[in-house]
Amino acid sequence: MGLEVAEHSAEGAYVYGPEGEAYLDCLGGPGVFTIGHRHPKVIAALKQQLDLMPLSSHILLDPVMAEAAEKVAGIAPGACEFVFFCNSGAEAIEGALKAARSHTRRPGFVCAEGGFHGKTFGALSASGRDVYKADFEPLLQGFTHVPFGDADALATAVGNDTAAVLLEPIQCENGIIVPPDGYLATAREICDARGALLILDEVQTGLGRTGRMWACDHDGVSPDIIALGKALGGGAMPIGAFVATEAVWDIFDQNPYVHTSTFGGNPMACRAASVALDVVTEENIAGLCAERGARLLAGMRQVADEFGNVIADVRGRGLLVGVEFVDPDIANLVIAGLVGERILTAFALNQPRVVRFEPPAVITSEEIDRVIGVMRQASADTVEMLGL
Numbered sequence: 001m002g003l004e005v006a007e008h009s010a011e012g013a014y015v016y017g018p019e020g021e022a023y024l025d026c027l028g029g030p031g032v033f034t035i036g037h038r039h040p041k042v043i044a045a046l047k048q049q050l051d052l053m054p055l056s057s058h059i060l061l062d063p064v065m066a067e068a069a070e071k072v073a074g075i076a077p078g079a080c081e082f083v084f085f086c087n088s089g090a091e092a093i094e095g096a097l098k099a100a101r102s103h104t105r106r107p108g109f110v111c112a113e114g115g116f117h118g119k120t121f122g123a124l125s126a127s128g129r130d131v132y133k134a135d136f137e138p139l140l141q142g143f144t145h146v147p148f149g150d151a152d153a154l155a156t157a158v159g160n161d162t163a164a165v166l167l168e169p170i171q172c173e174n175g176i177i178v179p180p181d182g183y184l185a186t187a188r189e190i191c192d193a194r195g196a197l198l199i200l201d202e203v204q205t206g207l208g209r210t211g212r213m214w215a216c217d218h219d220g221v222s223p224d225i226i227a228l229g230k231a232l233g234g235g236a237m238p239i240g241a242f243v244a245t246e247a248v249w250d251i252f253d254q255n256p257y258v259h260t261s262t263f264g265g266n267p268m269a270c271r272a273a274s275v276a277l278d279v280v281t282e283e284n285i286a287g288l289c290a291e292r293g294a295r296l297l298a299g300m301r302q303v304a305d306e307f308g309n310v311i312a313d314v315r316g317r318g319l320l321v322g323v324e325f326v327d328p329d330i331a332n333l334v335i336a337g338l339v340g341e342r343i344l345t346a347f348a349l350n351q352p353r354v355v356r357f358e359p360p361a362v363i364t365s366e367e368i369d370r371v372i373g374v375m376r377q378a379s380a381d382t383v384e385m386l387g388l
């Protein structure tokens, strides 16, 4: 597939091989490199932090974490303002699940079929693809899965024992599934009516990726707990966070030691997050994702019109675009064609028929046009090779 080249360095929208070969990064982490690889402000701040104090004493006050938490709280949706930093998206989900159970004193979670929340036990229990779960049974108890986008199924599943409904506002690893308009708003109403919390997993969709700061902004809905990760580290450090309303935070207020992490919220990661959040606002990353995403989506739809026998659908929001092929093997051949032209992308983890495009927001219009052109050629080559 042309993937035998070792990565060596990266900058902006590009990853470079050892000989300087430039690969346009259309996978982007996925969702990690929204502000680009090695953003100069993030790298400068990290070099400075490394010289000062890379890890915390865990005894004295940590102003770097405090600053990052204040910035996260400043942009988090609705009344989500209490922040716990961890090291990954999956950890953010674990924390959110624990917060929901402790606050509601209820056992149940309602999640969506095909959803992806990470691969630790709790996150995996909430996720929806059996191939990643089968070898690790029994997973955690209390998880119910309903079809994504089906408000009636959600209403039926959420009951008096439901601690929380956990959803991605757009299912990313299930192949960039955008739910019907009003679905999240109805989910919010169902939760409120039954006394359950709404947890939104914006690990991949957050921080501008979909053309708004949060994907839930498109629906005017805010959760009780939001999970973050990926782009939060500015494309340079691993960091995740769950952010909750004051009411939900009660248990952590009473005893902060009930949920801790040695490296979670360390000064390097928080410094990267702090600068990344400034960059997201200063450089209008959401606006760039909206504008460039619209161009990418329109171009991919044209390609789909030309190859309707192999491309079943094109969908997305902002710079989060999925192209669904009729068969995973065809998708794989097209991915190989793209990589052969030094455009990096991959299939969605829970839906291998879907090739996804999540480039950094710094990708130019010309580069997007090139991606569309190469996609057209790779589709044509694949159709010819298979005699379709």
Ligand SMILES: Cc1ncc(COP(=O)(O)O)c(C=O)c1O
Pocket: 087, 088, 089, 090, 091, 093, 116, 117, 118, 119, 168, 172, 173, 201, 202, 203, 204, 205, 229, 230
């Ligand atoms: C929506 C979503 N939630 C959670 C995760 C898990 O994040 P991590 O791989 O950092 O644990 C991912 C990773 O792809 C994700 O896309």
